[in-house]
Amino acid sequence: MASSISQNLLLTIALAPLAGALVAGLFGKAVGRRGAHTVTILGVLVSFIGSAMVLMQVLDGARFSGTLYEWAVLGGLKMEVGFLVDGLTAMMMVVVTFVSLMVHVYTIGYMADDPGYQRFFSYISLFTFSMLMLVMSNNFLQLFFGWEAVGLVSYLLIGFWFKRPTAIFANMKAFLVNRVGDFGFILGIGLIVAYAGTLDYAQAFAKGPELARLTFPGTDWALITVACICLFIGAMGKSAQFPLHVWLPDSMEGPTPISALIHAATMVTAGIFMVARMSPLFELSDTALNFVLVIGAITALFMGFLGIIQNDIKRVVAYSTLSQLGYMTVALGVSAYSVAVFHLMTHAFFKALLFLGAGSVIIGMHHDQDIRNMGGLRKYMPITWITSLLGSLALIGTPFFAGFYSKDSIIEAVHFSKLPGAGFAMFAVTLGVFVTAFYSFRMYFLVFHGEERFRHKPFPPEGDHGGHDDHGHAHEPHESPWVVWLPLVLLAIPSVVIGYLTIQPMLFGDFFKDSIVVDAARHPAMAELGRMFHGAAAMATHGFTTLPFWLALGGVLTAWLFYLKAPAIPAALDKALKPLRVILENKYYMDWINENILARAARALGTGLWKGGDQGLIDGVVINGSARVVGAFAGLVRLVQTGHLYWYALVMVLGIFGFLTWRLWPYLGAAL
Numbered sequence: 018m019a020s021s022i023s024q025n026l027l028l029t030i031a032l033a034p035l036a037g038a039l040v041a042g043l044f045g046k047a048v049g050r051r052g053a054h055t056v057t058i059l060g061v062l063v064s065f066i067g068s069a070m071v072l073m074q075v076l077d078g079a080r081f082s083g084t085l086y087e088w089a090v091l092g093g094l095k096m097e098v099g100f101l102v103d104g105l106t107a108m109m110m111v112v113v114t115f116v117s118l119m120v121h122v123y124t125i126g127y128m129a130d131d132p133g134y135q136r137f138f139s140y141i142s143l144f145t146f147s148m149l150m151l152v153m154s155n156n157f158l159q160l161f162f163g164w165e166a167v168g169l170v171s172y173l174l175i176g177f178w179f180k181r182p183t184a185i186f187a188n189m190k191a192f193l194v195n196r197v198g199d200f201g202f203i204l205g206i207g208l209i210v211a212y213a214g215t216l217d218y219a220q221a222f223a224k225g226p227e228l229a230r231l232t233f234p235g236t237d238w239a240l241i242t243v244a245c246i247c248l249f250i251g252a253m254g255k256s257a258q259f260p261l262h263v264w265l266p267d268s269m270e271g272p273t274p275i276s277a278l279i280h281a282a283t284m285v286t287a288g289i290f291m292v293a294r295m296s297p298l299f300e301l302s303d304t305a306l307n308f309v310l311v312i313g314a315i316t317a318l319f320m321g322f323l324g325i326i327q328n329d330i331k332r333v334v335a336y337s338t339l340s341q342l343g344y345m346t347v348a349l350g351v352s353a354y355s356v357a358v359f360h361l362m363t364h365a366f367f368k369a370l371l372f373l374g375a376g377s378v379i380i381g382m383h384h385d386q387d388i389r390n391m392g393g394l395r396k397y398m399p400i401t402w403i404t405s406l407l408g409s410l411a412l413i414g415t416p417f418f419a420g421f422y423s424k425d426s427i428i429e430a431v432h433f434s435k436l437p438g439a440g441f442a443m444f445a446v447t448l449g450v451f452v453t454a455f456y457s458f459r460m461y462f463l464v465f466h467g468e469e470r471f472r473h474k475p476f477p478p479e480g481d482h483g484g485h486d487d488h489g490h491a492h493e494p495h496e497s498p499w500v501v502w503l504p505l506v507l508l509a510i511p512s513v514v515i516g517y518l519t520i521q522p523m524l525f526g527d528f529f530k531d532s533i534v535v536d537a538a539r540h541p542a543m544a545e546l547g548r549m550f551h552g553a554a555a556m557a558t559h560g561f562t563t564l565p566f567w568l569a570l571g572g573v574l575t576a577w578l579f580y581l582k583a584p585a586i587p588a589a590l591d592k593a594l595k596p597l598r599v600i601l602e603n604k605y606y607m608d609w610i611n612e613n614i615l616a617r618a619a620r621a622l623g624t625g626l627w628k629g630g631d632q633g634l635i636d637g638v639v640i641n642g643s644a645r646v647v648g649a650f651a652g653l654v655r656l657v658q659t660g661h662l663y664w665y666a667l668v669m670v671l672g673i674f675g676f677l678t679w680r681l682w683p684y685l686g687a688a689l
Contacts, residue, residue, distance in 0.1 A: 021079055021080070021081060022071055022074050022075075022079050022080070022081040022102055024081070024083070024085065024100075026067055026070065026071065027067075027071070027081065027100050027102065027153065028085070029063065029064075029067055030063075030064045030067040030068055030071070030110065030114075030149065030153075031064075031100075031146065031149045031150060031153060032146070033059075033060040033061070033063040033064045033067075034057070034060045034061050034064050034117070034142045034143070034145040034146040034149070035060075035142075035143065035146040036056075036060055037056045037057035037058075037059065037060030037061065037138075037139075037142045038057065038060075038139045038140075038142035038143035038146060039139075040052075040053075040056045040057075041053040041054075041056060041057050041135050041136075041138045041139040041142065042135070042136065042139030042140075042143070045135030045136065045139065046135070048135075049135075050134050050135065053134065053135035053138045053139070054121070054124070054125050054134075054138050057121060057138040057139070057141070057142040058118070058121045058122065060142060061114060061117050061118045061121050061142060061145055062118055064114045064117075064145065064149070065111070065114035065115055065117075065118050068107070068110035068111045068113075068114045068115075069111055071102060071107050071110060072107040072108070072110070072111050075102065075103065075104055075107040076528075080102060080103055080531070081100055081101070081102040082099070082100070082101045082102070082103075082155055082219070083099055083100065083155075084097045084098070084099040084155075085097075085098050085099055085100065086098040086099075088158075093214060094210070094214065094215070094216065095215075095216065095217070096158050096216060097156055097158070097159075097216070097217075098159055099154070099155040099156055099159065100153045100154070100155055101153065101154065101155030101218060102153065103531055103532045104528040104529045104530070104531070104532050105290070105293060105294065105358060105529055105532035105533065106152055106153055106532075108358070108362060108523075108528075109152040109290055110149065110152060110153065112361075112362055112365045112366075113145065113148050113149060113152065113283050114145065114149075116277070116278065116283065116365055116366070116369045116508075117141065117142075117144075117145040117148075117278060117283070119277075119369065119373070119504035119507060119508055120141060120274045120275075120277050120278045120369070120373070120504070121138070121141065121142070122500055122503065122504050123274055123277075123373055123376070123500065123501055123504040124137065124138065124141065124272075124274045125500045126380070126497060126498045126499075126500035126501040127272065127273060127274055127376055127380065127501060128272060128274070131272075133177065133178075136177075137174075137177060137272065137274075140170055140173050140174050140177070140275075141174070141274065141275065141278055143170050144167060144170040144171070144174065144278065144279065144283070144284075145283075146166075147163055147166035147167045147169075147170055148163065148167055148283045148284065148287070149163075150162060150163040150166065151163025151164055151166075151167060151287055151290075152287075152290060155217065155218055155219075156216045156217050156218060157206045157209065157210065157216045157218070157221070158216050160206075160291070161202070161203065161206060163287075164199070164202065164251070164255065164287065164291075165199065167255075167279075167283070167284045167287060168192070168195050168199070168255070168284075171188075171191060171268070171275075171279050171284055172188045172191060172192045173188075174271050174272075174275040174279060175187050175188035175191055175268045175270060175271040175275070176188030176189075176270075176271070177271050177272055177275070178270070178271075178272070181270065183267075183270050184270040184271065186267070186270075187264075187267040187268055187269075187270040187271070188268075188270075188271075190263070190264050190267055191264035191265075191267070191268050194254060194261055194263060194264040195254045195255060195261075195264065196254075197250075197254055197261060198250055198251045198252070198253050198254015198255060198261050199251055199254060199255075200250075201246075201247045201248075201249075201250025201251050201253075201254075202247065202248060202250065202251020202252075202254075203251075204247040205244050205245070205246075205247030205248035205249075205250070205251065206248070208240065208243065208244040208247065209221050209228075209244055209298075212224075212228055212231060212240060213227075213228060218294070221298075222297040222298065222534075225241070225297050225298050225301055226301070228240055228241045228244070228298075228301070229241045229301040229302070239302060239304070241298060241301045241302050241305075242302040242304045242305050244298070245295070245298055245299050245301075245302050245305035246304075246305050246308055248291070248292070248295060248298075249288075249292060249305065249308065249309055249312075251288065251291070252287075252288025252289070252291055252292055252346075253288070253312065254288075255284065255285065255287045255288040255291075256285050256286065256287065256288030256289055256342050256345075256346070257285055257316075257338075257339055257342055258288070258312050258313065258316045258342065258343065258346055259312060259315045259316045259319065259320070259343075260607060262316060262320060262339055262607075263604070263607050263608055263611060265280060265285065265335055265338065265339055266323075266332055266335045266336060266339070266604075268280060268335075269329070269331040269332055269335050273331065273372060273373070273375060273376030273379060274373070274376065276331055276334070276335070276372045276375075276376075277368075277369040277372035277373050277376070278369075280335065280338055280372070283365075285338065285342055286342075286345070286361045286364075286365065289342070289345045289346065289349065289357055289358065289361050290358070290361070292309065292346075292349045292354070292357075293349065293354040293355075293357060293358050293532075293533060294532070296352075296354045296533045296534045296535065297534040299349075299352075300352065300534055300535060300536045300539075300540070303436060303539070306349075306350050306351075306352060306436060306540075307350065307436045307437055307438045308350075309346060309349050309350035310346075310347055310349075310350025310351060310434070310436055310438045310439065310442050311350070311438040311441065311442070312346060312350075313343045313344070313345070313346025313347035313348075313349065313350055313442070314343065314347055314350075314438065314441055314442035314444075314445035314446065315343070315445070316339060316340070316342065316343030316346060317340050317341075317343025317344050317346075317347060317445050317446055317449045318340075318343070318444075318445035318446075318448060318449050318452070319605065320336050320339035320340045320343060321336065321337075321339075321340040321449050321452035321453055321456065322452060322601060323336045323339075323601055323604060323605075324336035324337055324340065324452070324453075324456035325452065325455060325456045325459070325601070326598060326601045326602060327456075328387050328388055328389055328476070329386045329387065329388075330375045330378060330379065330386050330387075330388050330391075330460060330464065331372070331375050331376075331379075331386060333388070333456060333457075333459075333460045334368070334371050334372055334375055334460075336456070337368070337371070337412065337453065337456070337457065338368055340449060340452075340453060341360070341364050341368065341412075341453075343445075343449075344360060344424060344427050344446060344449070345357045345360050345361055345364070345427075347427060347431060347442050347445075347446055348360060348426075348427045348430055348431075350434075350436065350438070350442065351430050351431055351433075351434035351436065351439065351442075351540065351542045352434075352535050352536070352540035352542055352543065353426070353427065353430035353542045353543055353546070354529075354533045354535065355523060355524050355528075355529045355533055355543065356423065356426045356427055356430055356524060356543070356546070357427075358523075358529070358533075359422070359423045359426065359516075359519070359520070359523050359524055360420075360423035360424065360426075360427060362423075362515070362519075362523075363411070363419035363420055363422065363423045363511075363512075363515055363516050364420070364423070366411075366419060366508055366511040366512045366515060367407075367408045367411035367412055367418075367419060367420055367508075367512035368408075368412070369508055370404060370405075370407070370408040370411075370505060370508040370509055370512050371405065371408040371409070371412065373501075373504055373505055373508065374401055374404055374405040374408060374505055375405075376501070377398065377401040377497040377501050377502065377505065378391070378394065378398065378401060378405075378464060380497045380501065381394065381397065381398050381401065381494040381495050381496065381497060382394075382471060382494055385471070385474065387476045388460055388463040388464050389463065389470065389475060389476045390470055390471055390474045390475065390476055391463060391464045391465075391470060391471055392463060392464070392465075392466065392467045392468045392469050392470045392471065393465070393466065393467060393468065393469035393470075393471075394464055394465050394471075394494050395465040395466060397493070397494040397495060397496065398465075398494060398495070398496045398497070399496065400496060400497075400502040400505065400506065401496065401497065401502065401505065402465050403509075404502075404505040404506060404508070404509040405461065405464075405465070405505075406461065406465075407509045407512055407513055408508075408509065408512055409457045409458060409460075409461050411512045411513065412453065412457050413450070413453055413454040413457055413458075413569045413572065413573070414450060414453075414565060414566075414569055415566075415569065416557040416558070416560035416561055416566065417513075417517060417557040418512070418513055418516065419511065419512050419513060419514070419515045419516035419517075420512075420516065421516060421557060421560055422516035422517065422520045422553065422556065422557075423516060423520075424450075424565070425556070425560055425563070425565060426520075426524060426546060427446060428443075428446050428447060428450075428565055429542075429545075429546055429549070430542040430543070430546055431443045431446055431542075433541055433542040433545040433546070434540070434542055435539075435540075435541070447564065447565065447568065448568075450565045450568040450569050450572070451568040451569070451571055451572045452572065453569070453572065454568070454569040454570070454571070454572025454573050454576070455572035455573075455575055455576050456576075457572075457576075458572065458573045458576035458577065459576040459579070459580055461576075462576055462577060462580045462581050463580055466581060467580065467581050471494060516553075517553045517554075517557070518553075520553050520556070521550075521552070521553060524543075524546065524547075524550070525546075525547045525550050
């Protein structure tokens, strides 16, 4: 039985993608395209193999927690670089590196004609390094470094095609929205550091009960509640929770591989991972957990509604990601942290599969992304078709597929929650099953079945790939090259089987025993799930009789009826429900509110601070005002500094006379 993990192995895992990124980024012209993708794929492959080795050691009981480098010491506060490797970290390492490896291989085919080929490989490899630093950290400082690093690289990737105005707008939007969340995140870290006196996870968690007895200065709010809500605001930005979700759909302006890497399996799940890691703190505040629960429920349901009306194939999958992130957040809110992380894992595989499948369709359609211009692609793209079908079945929670085990566990966990928001959350996640099935198979049927609309293209296409506009000409679809479809096949396998194989150890075994803390007396969801669990096969068999299965089946059948058999029905509903459609098309007017109310208010505040504070107070009073006072005083002094000796002599005589008068006056007064 292993007891420790090699520090050198962990360093290799973290630094191998960084090395590949540096070679491809700094020496891209020298090594060429082949050299760039070879060195970055090799780096991520080494990292994946190492992560798999670490996972096996963790399953044998090995753990690692230690400092690699001590950066600075301020009083009793140590700033360090260190790793914490347990079940939660090991699982995340394998997921991140495997999905990243698949994306790297896929990119060879997808970006083959792009002039920024080497730069793209450098970015995605750098992103992998940043994400690994985040999940492997054992302290808040390194967590924040990884947190900001993935945000920076996502900014570079979303705006990869920087000559497109929409891409520049999208990456700036993502950057600014995440700054809002990160402001809350650093406030939460600051509160913990200020009152716990440490940046180390273990020490901060040990002081959790002590923090729970404190109140926020000047209020009667519990300090732990304020700190946890601030931390979760960071997760709301990174994991795209309402109302900080607005950046993620627009981020589809980036190349499709980054949609799979960043917006399915890694960056957007960083917030979920962070809250699970902070479970010892969140368990101390029911108020914070209820806040998490309600935000997650809103995101799960209302973002799913937006997926129904999308016609861009990538945006359908993007809104699906938003909805599924809401499901994970709901699980966090009911203290089912292991279920949330379990859904994170299963979702990473089938959502990366769906994004890469969408990219394969885009290649086959010569970079037309409108699903209304597709149809009948099944016989032209058989591998993409079958893998996309498997991914869709996993997404909607079909029994025995990976998504079923995690999504069904979330719904059951909400049922056992005692929090005030549990009722609304139960309604949201249950109705969300129908919504997810409907929009997922709406896309599936419009793309792979029915009439072949790509020959006349009823809607003008908008290219995904810079420089690949087909100007509306018809093209014969084709299957993608092997470097594109091979990752689809490799991702489809875990999308089907990973839930069946891992549900018992991850949810009801000891896999997360030292990673996640749950107060079973106050939050009984996991205990109740464990009592009801009788094996993966029995759970799936029973799943065919439950309400979520029938809702999912109803969503699939409704999509089949609407878009294959009776397309007049959705057209009629569209006319009848036009006001509702307008609301959905405008995305609940969240962008309008941000741009016309919040942005203008922020601009007015900034202008006021600039004009009144900077120009008026600082420049006008403090800087220029002090200069004017000095100038006025100098002007007065200048009047007596004439340069004439007789004037100075007269002043000296008058001064001596005045001084003597002042000193002798008491004596003169007494004599008189």
